[in-house]
Every structure is written in C-alpha cells, then in structure tokens.
Amino acid sequence: MKAVWSIIKKELLTYFTSPIAYIIIFTFLLLSGFFFYSLISWFNSIAPQMAQNPYYYQQININQMVFSPLFNNLSIVLMLMLPLLSMRLFSEEKKMGTEELLFTSPLSITQIIVGKYLASLIVLFIMLLLSAIPVLFTFIYGNPETVPFLLGYLGLFLMGAAFLGLGVFWSSITENQIVSAVLTFGTLLLFWVLSWVSYSAHGIWQGVLNYLSFFEHFDSLTRGIFDTTDLVYYLSFAFFGLFLTHSVIQSRRWR
Amino acid sequence: MIETQHLQKKYGDLIAVEDLSFKVEAGEIWGLLGPNAAGKTTTMRILTGYLPATSGKASVAGYDVFEQAEEVKKEIGYLPETVPLYPEMTVEAYLGFVAEIKQVPKNQKKAAIDRAVETTGLTAVRKRLIKNISRGYRQRLGIAQALIHNPKVIILDEPTIGLDPAQIVEIRQLIKSLRGEHTVLLSTHILAEVTQVCDGVVIINEGKLMAAGRLAELTTAYREKDGVYLKLKKAEDEVLNLFRQLPGVEKAVREGEEIRLEWDRNLDRRDEVIKCCLEHQLGLIEMRSLALTIEELYLRIVSGGIEQ
Numbered sequence: 001m002k003a004v005w006s007i008i009k010k011e012l013l014t015y016f017t018s019p020i021a022y023i024i025i026f027t028f029l030l031l032s033g034f035f036f037y038s039l040i041s042w043f044n045s046i047a048p049q050m051a052q053n054p055y056y057y058q059q060i061n062i063n064q065m066v067f068s069p070l071f072n073n074l075s076i077v078l079m080l081m082l083p084l085l086s087m088r089l090f091s092e093e094k095k096m097g098t099e100e101l102l103f104t105s106p107l108s109i110t111q112i113i114v115g116k117y118l119a120s121l122i123v124l125f126i127m128l129l130l131s132a133i134p135v136l137f138t139f140i141y142g143n144p145e146t147v148p149f150l151l152g153y154l155g156l157f158l159m160g161a162a163f164l165g166l167g168v169f170w171s172s173i174t175e176n177q178i179v180s181a182v183l184t185f186g187t188l189l190l191f192w193v194l195s196w197v198s199y200s201a202h203g204i205w206q207g208v209l210n211y212l213s214f215f216e217h218f219d220s221l222t223r224g225i226f227d228t229t230d231l232v233y234y235l236s237f238a239f240f241g242l243f244l245t246h247s248v249i250q251s252r253r254w255r
Numbered sequence: 256m257i258e259t260q261h262l263q264k265k266y267g268d269l270i271a272v273e274d275l276s277f278k279v280e281a282g283e284i285w286g287l288l289g290p291n292a293a294g295k296t297t298t299m300r301i302l303t304g305y306l307p308a309t310s311g312k313a314s315v316a317g318y319d320v321f322e323q324a325e326e327v328k329k330e331i332g333y334l335p336e337t338v339p340l341y342p343e344m345t346v347e348a349y350l351g352f353v354a355e356i357k358q359v360p361k362n363q364k365k366a367a368i369d370r371a372v373e374t375t376g377l378t379a380v381r382k383r384l385i386k387n388i389s390r391g392y393r394q395r396l397g398i399a400q401a402l403i404h405n406p407k408v409i410i411l412d413e414p415t416i417g418l419d420p421a422q423i424v425e426i427r428q429l430i431k432s433l434r435g436e437h438t439v440l441l442s443t444h445i446l447a448e449v450t451q452v453c454d455g456v457v458i459i460n461e462g463k464l465m466a467a468g469r470l471a472e473l474t475t476a477y478r479e480k481d482g483v484y485l486k487l488k489k490a491e492d493e494v495l496n497l498f499r500q501l502p503g504v505e506k507a508v509r510e511g512e513e514i515r516l517e518w519d520r521n522l523d524r525r526d527e528v529i530k531c532c533l534e535h536q537l538g539l540i541e542m543r544s545l546a547l548t549i550e551e552l553y554l555r556i557v558s559g560g561i562e563q
Contacts, residue, residue, distance in 0.1 A: 002355075003355070003356065003358070006352060006355035006356055007356070009352075010341070010344075010352050013343075013344065013348065014341065014343055014344075017343040017344070018343055096337075096339070096340070096341070096342075097335060097336075097337030097338070097339050098339040098340070098341060099339075100300075100305055100333075100335040100337075100339055101333075101335070101339035101353070101356075101400070102356070103304075103305055104303040104304055104305050104328055104331065104333050104335075105328060105353075105356040105357055106325050106328040106329045106356070106357065106358055107356055108325075253305070253306060253307065
C-alpha cells in the first residue's frame, strides 16, 4: 500500500504542477455551473406558474426538474473530459522513457496501475466535490430530497470511474496521448449510443445492449433508485479496463 | 555478482542477443562494448528485469533475474539510455519519489537523498525543476537515481553520452569512485572510457559475444606481434637496416619520428635492441612496448580481423 501511495502522490503532483488538472477542473466547473444556473433559473420561472394549477402543483419537484437533468448533462461532460485526464497516465511514461524506471523498480505492475488509477479517481472526486458546492445552496433555500441527490453524485463518480478505467487501458496501448484520448472517447461514445441501437434490436439483444450502455445504468441512479446491478456494472467495467491494462503491459514486455 | 549463461533474446524473428555468457565479479567495473545495435541495451534491459529473455539464464547479486525478479530489482540501480526524468518535478522531489519506489525505509530517505545529491554534485540544483536544469545535471541526476538505494549492482547505459569533455571527466571520476562498494556494468561507445574506468570488458557484436575478460588479459591475448617503438637521436634510414639484421626482428619501419620494431610474440628482443643502440651510438631517447590499445583490440574483434 505504501508503494501504491508513492505512485498516487507522484501522479497527483504531475497533475497539479502541469496545467492539465486545473484546466480540466476549471472547464468542468464552468460547464456544470452554467448547466446548474440555467436549470435553476428555468425552474424558478416555471415553478410559480405551476403552483397556480393544483394538478401541476403536485408535480413540482426540484430533484426531478433540476438535479436529474443536471446529472445527465454532467455525465456527458465527464465523457468529454475524462479521456483527457487519463490519456497521459501510461502514454507519457512510455514517451519519456520513465516507464523503464517504474518497471525496473521493485513495484509490481498491479501496484503501478492501481496507483495511477487511484490518482485519477482523486482528481475526479475533487472535480465533483467542487461542482457540488453551488448545488448545495438549493438545500439552504429549498428542501430537495437528499438521497437522490447523493445517489446522483455517486452515479457520476461511478460512471467516471468506469470511464477512467477504460482510459487507463487505452493509454497503456500507445505512447501518443492524443491517440489515447481519441480511442477512449470513441469507445465511450460507442457505449453511449448502444442504448439507441437497442431500441431497434429484438429479444435478448435488446437486453444485452441496454445492459452494456453506460447511461441506462445512470438513469435509475439519478432518479434515486439504487440498484446493485448498476454498481456492479460500473465497478466491473473499471476493473475490466484495469485488467486489460495489466495484460497489455505484461504481454508487451514478454513479446 | 552479474552472470549470464547462454542468454538469448528474440524480437519476433530478429535475434537481438544470442548465446551470451559472461561474468562480472563483485566490486569491479566492467564495460559492455559494441557497435550500435549490437544488443547492449537489450542485455542491460534483461539484467534489470525490464525485458525477459527468450532463453538462457541470468543472475544478479545471487538472485535469478527471471525467478526472483523482485529481489533483483531491489539490488539494482539502473540508468537507462534515455534518462528517466519527470520534468515537472524538482530534483529533490524526484529523488524522493525514486527512493520511495525503490523501497528505501522512510527514516533513511532524507539521508539517501542527501548522499546521492552530494556524490553526484547536484547540490546547486537541488531545489530546481528538472525541466530547467542543464543536460549535464540531468545525466548526473540519472546516475543519482541509480545510486539512491545504495544498490549492490549498478547498470549504466551510456552514462557519458551528450556531455561536454569536462563533464565526461567528472562522471568518469564518479563511476571510478563506485569501485569496491558496488559492482558496475556500463555500456559505451567511447573506448578511452573503458581503459580509464573499467577493470574488464565484454565485447559484443550483432548480439554475439566476441570477447570477454580483463583488459590486460585481452590485450595480451589478442596481440599478434610483440615489439617496441623507438625514438632515436640518429634516425637515418640505414639504422633500420641495423635492426633488420638482428635475429628475430621481423619488421623495422619508420612511423613518424619513431621506429617500430616487431617480432614474434613468444620472443623478447628488447635486450638485443638496446645493445644494438649502444654499440652504434644511436642516441636512444625512448623505448616503449608495442602494446595493443583498446582501439586496436576493439576494431580487430568487431571487424572480425582476428581469431583467438
């Protein structure tokens, strides 16, 4: 664990001494702030109108009307941003020749992969935490439900963790960071649109495609429904990415 | 301390190293010589556990490189061909990181950094970012990183490449100072480096072992003829004829200001040469033996101009 921690520290140092982490976090906060602002403004203008009608009055729900679309928007932003966070993890080491230092140290490949992955998770966590600050004000001036809010953020984190797992894998394939980011983004996009295809699929395929899609699992979390299948899906996705990374590094050295 | 037996490495169909066996004793400095693409880097990568060999055995500090990789990695300090540096770190932070991954105990970390900084002369740039330090300092930092955990074996891939002459001298001094406590294997193109620094050499070409041994042994073994260079006050061409008449002397030629005499390597004709000089009052200024230089040795071995 000590060894993993030294990798984490080094990766965080690299993230925060180069502009990359700041720019990603800044852009993410800018977009999340904008989405939140426009949703809450829309909610503020429409809620008084709805309140006048007893039928619509029942339907006013800040969780449904603000948080749920906010989380959906943020998930797309994550899909765009996280490949940029993961792209350098192994590609850069390879390009700079520093992987020779890592792989000739007494650390195991697993420790190196886990350290790097955890560092990127920490950046993701910081990013999400900061983006939650403006949203927390709704708890002061209103009374949204806490559980769906937390589950929404949990969903974003889990989804991001899966994205990063995949990103780590692609960055171990190439020494070019752009290639790594594009491949990650392409794969994420593919998994995203799987649910679209599933509408026209039949029988078992519909189920399979639906299960594989990132956003089907996210949907229920933003609506406040916690299902262990979703948890298992994201965790196994991340694990699979890391497992493939391990195989790639291992096989490259044995070739 | 370092030993390989019938080491072979293939990249697909390309054979990078073939049937390579050599041995380096503890506390010595050995050079790995060979032209470009001879397999030097591959050999070093196998020894450090970065690459597995296709077949054969290698052991470092008594541990098998393949079976006990983790133990071996603890005992080795390695400077790869491209110095593995993180430009956005400071010198100190970088050495701290290396000390951590090389599992230097936490309470010895500070001392280890201090020692490495001091021995490699990095004190002046200690707090600077690596991207802002000069090439010479980077190379030294590369060596510092290899020394940080006080390993038994140090493997340096072209440690003086890209340095200016003064820096080269410094780095060589540094490497020499490692003798005794550490076992060093270094690869180089610079033959003078080998004579100045190394106890022995391993010469490889196209992945095959051409020669291995202590420098003195090799230069003797590969010498075809024995002989001397003479510097005389009297240096007319007739003098050459005088020497040619001496029994055993096969060749007497003028080379610049000197005269080169050769005889069979089993003979020693130096006494006769001196007697001849005295008898004819040739004014002997200097006489030195015709030892094979490392350059000659290398060229003969690598270009295949000699059979042992």
